[in-house]
Amino acid sequence: MKEELILTIHVLCTGAEAVKGRREDVVMVPFTGRAQGPDFTGETVGPGVDTQRIAKDGTVRLSARYMLAGRDSAGNSCRLFVENQSGEDGVLRPRIVTDSPVLAAWEDARLRSAVEGAPGGVTVRIWRETEA
Numbered sequence: 103m104k105e106e107l108i109l110t111i112h113v114l115c116t117g118a119e120a121v122k123g124r125r126e127d128v129v130m131v132p133f134t135g136r137a138q139g140p141d142f143t144g145e146t147v148g149p150g151v152d153t154q155r156i157a158k159d160g161t162v163r164l165s166a167r168y169m170l171a172g173r174d175s176a177g178n179s180c181r182l183f184v185e186n187q188s189g190e191d192g193v194l195r196p197r198i199v200t201d202s203p204v205l206a207a208w209e210d211a212r213l214r215s216a217v218e219g220a221p222g223g224v225t226v227r228i229w230r231e232t233e234a
Contacts (some may be wrong), residue, residue, distance in 0.1 A: 103231050103232070103233070103234060104231070104232050104233070104234045105181025105214070105229040105230070105231055105232075105233070106229060106230045107139070107227060107228075107229050107231065108139050108140070108141065108142075108208065108228055108229065108230050109137055109138075109139040109142060109209070109214075109224070109227070109228040110225065110226070110227050110228075111135050111136070111137045111170075111184075111226040111227075112135055112136050112137075112220065112223070112225055113133045113134075113150075113220070113223040113225065113226060113230075114133060114134050114135060114222050114223045114225045115131050115132075115152075115222065115223040115224070116131045116133055116134060116149065117131070117132060117181070118130065118131045125157065125158060126155050126156055126157045126158065126177065127155075127156045128153065128154070128156070128174065129153070129154040129156070130151055130152070130153050130154075131151065131152040131153075131154070132149040132151050133146070133149060133150050133151070133152060133168070133223060133227070134146045134149055134150070134151070135168070135223070136218065139203060140175065141150040141164055141174055141175040141183075141204060142170075142171015142172055142173070142174055142175070142180070142182065142205060143151045143172050143173055144170040144171050144173065144180075144181075145170065145171065145172065146168050146169065146170055146171075146231055147168075147169040147170065147181070148168060148169070149168075150165065150167060150173075150184075151167060151168070152164065152166040153165045153166070157181040158161050162188070162204065163167070163187075163188055164186070164188045164194065164217075165185070165187045165188070165212070166184070166185070166186045166187075166188065166226075167183075167185050168184055169181060169182065169184075169186070170182045170184065174194050174202040174204040174205055175204055176204050178202060178203075180200060180201050180202035180204075180205065181198070181201055181202075182195050182198055182199070182200045182205070182208075183195070183196060183198065184196055184198055184200075184228075186228075187199045188224070193214060194214065194215040194216065194217065194225050195213060195214060195215075196213045196214075196215050196228050197209075197213070198211075198213065204221075208230070211230045211231075212230070212231045212232075213221055213229065213231070214228070214229050214231055215227060215228045215229070215230055215231075
């Protein structure tokens with residue numbers, strides 16, 4: 103499998119809200135951020151939210167949803183909706199919806215992401231996976 107880095111998102115967390123349930127705890131973290139890559143540069147539209155569901159056995163399920171507004175590599179204004187979720191295997195699999203013809207292939211691409219800690223938030227990197 104070959105991977106191409108398509109997007110890096112610098113996220114600034116703006117707080118957190120939590121509830122402790124009988125079967126799981128849930129933490130919701132609102133955030134803003136800026137994105138850059140070879141084919142897109144932009145910023146979040148309003149806050150996004152990262153939802154962390156933590157089962158009593160320690161299993162963690164992540165889901166982040168946010169919208170980005172910016173420009174594609176052709177210089178056109180465009181938007182991206184990103185939904186980044188952890189699967190059963192723990193791998194983060196983002197899905198992207200866009201109004202950019204330049205980026206339209208991202209809607210059908212097999213994507214993988216990774217999240218790293220950063221001052222005040224995290225850095226999210228999204229790769230497109232292709233056959234080698």
